[in-house]
Amino acid sequence: MMPYLGAIAALAVLVLLLYNSLVAKRNAVENAFATIDVYLKKRYDLIPGLVAVVKGYAQHESATLAKVAELRTRALAGGLTSEVRVGLDNELSAGLTRLLATAEAYPELKANEHFGQLQRALCEIEEQLAAARRAFNAGVTEYNTAIEVFPTNLLAGPLGFLRRTWLATPPAEQGPVNVGGLLGQ
Amino acid sequence: MPVPAFAPRFGSKPAGGARDFDGFCRTALGPQLAELERRRRVVLVFIVLAGGCALASAAFFALAPSGPLHGIHRLLPLTLLGTVVLGVVGWWKQSGYRRDFKQEIMPEIVRFVSPGVVYSADDGVRQSTFVAGAIFPRGIDRYSAEDRVAGQIGKTPFEFSEVHAEYKTESSNDEGKRSTEWHTIFRGLYFVADFNKDFRTHTVVLPDRLERFGFLNRTLQKMNTSRGQLVSLEDPEFERAFVVYGDDQVEARYILTPALMQRMLALRSKVKGPVFFAFSGSAVHVAIRSRQDHFEPTIWRSIRNPQRLAECCADLRLLIGMVEDLDLNTRIWTKV
Numbered sequence: 001m002m003p004y005l006g007a008i009a010a011l012a013v014l015v016l017l018l019y020n021s022l023v024a025k026r027n028a029v030e031n032a033f034a035t036i037d038v039y040l041k042k043r044y045d046l047i048p049g050l051v052a053v054v055k056g057y058a059q060h061e062s063a064t065l066a067k068v069a070e071l072r073t074r075a076l077a078g079g080l081t082s083e084v085r086v087g088l089d090n091e092l093s094a095g096l097t098r099l100l101a102t103a104e105a106y107p108e109l110k111a112n113e114h115f116g117q118l119q120r121a122l123c124e125i126e127e128q129l130a131a132a133r134r135a136f137n138a139g140v141t142e143y144n145t146a147i148e149v150f151p152t153n154l155l156a157g158p159l160g161f162l163r164r165t166w167l168a169t170p171p172a173e174q175g176p177v178n179v180g181g182l183l184g185q
Numbered sequence: 186m187p188v189p190a191f192a193p194r195f196g197s198k199p200a201g202g203a204r205d206f207d208g209f210c211r212t213a214l215g216p217q218l219a220e221l222e223r224r225r226r227v228v229l230v231f232i233v234l235a236g237g238c239a240l241a242s243a244a245f246f247a248l249a250p251s252g253p254l255h256g257i258h259r260l261l262p263l264t265l266l267g268t269v270v271l272g273v274v275g276w277w278k279q280s281g282y283r284r285d286f287k288q289e290i291m292p293e294i295v296r297f298v299s300p301g302v303v304y305s306a307d308d309g310v311r312q313s314t315f316v317a318g319a320i321f322p323r324g325i326d327r328y329s330a331e332d333r334v335a336g337q338i339g340k341t342p343f344e345f346s347e348v349h350a351e352y353k354t355e356s357s358n359d360e361g362k363r364s365t366e367w368h369t370i371f372r373g374l375y376f377v378a379d380f381n382k383d384f385r386t387h388t389v390v391l392p393d394r395l396e397r398f399g400f401l402n403r404t405l406q407k408m409n410t411s412r413g414q415l416v417s418l419e420d421p422e423f424e425r426a427f428v429v430y431g432d433d434q435v436e437a438r439y440i441l442t443p444a445l446m447q448r449m450l451a452l453r454s455k456v457k458g459p460v461f462f463a464f465s466g467s468a469v470h471v472a473i474r475s476r477q478d479h480f481e482p483t484i485w486r487s488i489r490n491p492q493r494l495a496e497c498c499a500d501l502r503l504l505i506g507m508v509e510d511l512d513l514n515t516r517i518w519t520k521v
Contacts, residue, residue: 120519124518124519127382130442131439131442135434135435138419138434138438
């Protein structure tokens with residue numbers, strides 16, 4: 001009798017430990033996703049300032065400026081699916097990269113201190129975003145592995161742990177950067 | 186006690202400046218090197234004579250009052266006295282020779298390698314800085330540091346020195362006699378520089394010693410919870426060479442970009458030995474384990490030996506060059 005109870009208790013403890021590890025991994029993924037959101041929000045906050053500064057010096061870039069402002073408004077409006085949101089953010093990244101590159105053609109803009117600070121702040125946010133995305137993908141890898149290997153795969157299905165997808169770079173961004181194209185040459 | 190020779194540890198020739206350095210040694214340093222060479226020979230003479238007296242003492246003692254050389258043992262007090270006196274004078278002169286090399290020659294070599302960078306023989310990286318890096322978290326009972334080089338390359342202030350940190354274990358034997366044993370925590374070169382990004386948490390990059398265990402590797406590394414969370418990065422070559430622990434997964438990746446990981450791998454192949462990194466307090470710490478004494482003259486070889494001085498120069502170039510090797514002067518983020 002006792003050995004059977006002991007075995008059942010040991011099994012229960014094992015199941016508990018495995019369940020906890022799955023929960024921890026899932027939460028790590030959610031945490032990384034939330035961190036991405038934090039930095040995206042920081043980026044949205046910087047955009048009005050950037051648009052205002054560039055408008056003063058780079059009259060020919062009004063089309064890019066308008067596009068960036070519009071993308072920001074749509075992203076902040078909310079009510080978007082995750083895929084649409086990610087697509088918007090990728091377009092916004094491309095627009096911002098183009099804007100910052102065009103500063104090369106306007107020496108007065110380049111010399112503007114406020115623009116310099118915004119450039120640095122945006123660069124930092126892009127770096128943090130990249131780090132958060134990498135952390136998210138690493139978390140997803142670990143989580144997906146955990147729900148597929150034995151013995152945790154026995155628990156994952158019944159307990160509702162579903163596979164997550166990675167954040168992929170859109171095909172347009174995967175190629176080498178055409179700096180000439182960005183600078184309108 | 187004669188100190189070891191210059192460490193040919195890093196072995197590489199000074200990049201592109203070999204002839205310049207030779208010329209520099211001959212012209213700017215010529216007179217001082219000549220004088221030091223003369224003093225080295227004097228020290229050598231004293232040490233050889235002291236050694237000779239010691240051998241003679243041993244021989245006389247062994248021969249004793251009996252045997253064919255009867256009576257010669259009466260010279261024993263003389264040879265013993267000779268050993269002691271010659272040994273003490275030799276040691277004293279050797280210290281002077283070593284001190285003058287460090288005060289006259291080393292600052293010039295450092296200035297040649299990088300003007301504006303300062304050498305100080307008796308200073309070193311502070312113990313608090315070493316502890317803040319937390320590469321070697323063991324409690325330190327004895328800490329010594331010397332040969333400090335400090336300055337600024339571009340926008341990056343840096344310093345490095347030789348460091349020797351030890352801990353002790355005390356034991357008492359059956360009769361209650363206590364004995365203390367010293368163990369080395371770290372001995373080698375320790376480099377600290379201001380990092381080009383601001384960060385709050387602590388990340389450490391250690392050589393991956395468990396690689397040979399294959400798939401068990403990560404499981405074993407994860408069990409080391411004293412170091413923080415295990416951070417698994419994307420670069421497979423980097424993952425083979427290093428294991429990363431950090432307090433925050435995102436910040437660890439903010440610091441360790443793919444570009445920086447490649448640079449760290451390149452630095453590791455340059456150094457050809459165990460290299461440890463830590464990122465703490467918005468600074469980068471690099472520890473290079475080395476059993477030999479660096480930046481020390483030897484009495485057994487000529488001080489004017491160009492190869493030896495060139496190796497000293499190469500070691501300095503490697504360490505000062507770490508600022509550029511890690512691209513610390515690229516300051517395009519909010520930290521200027």
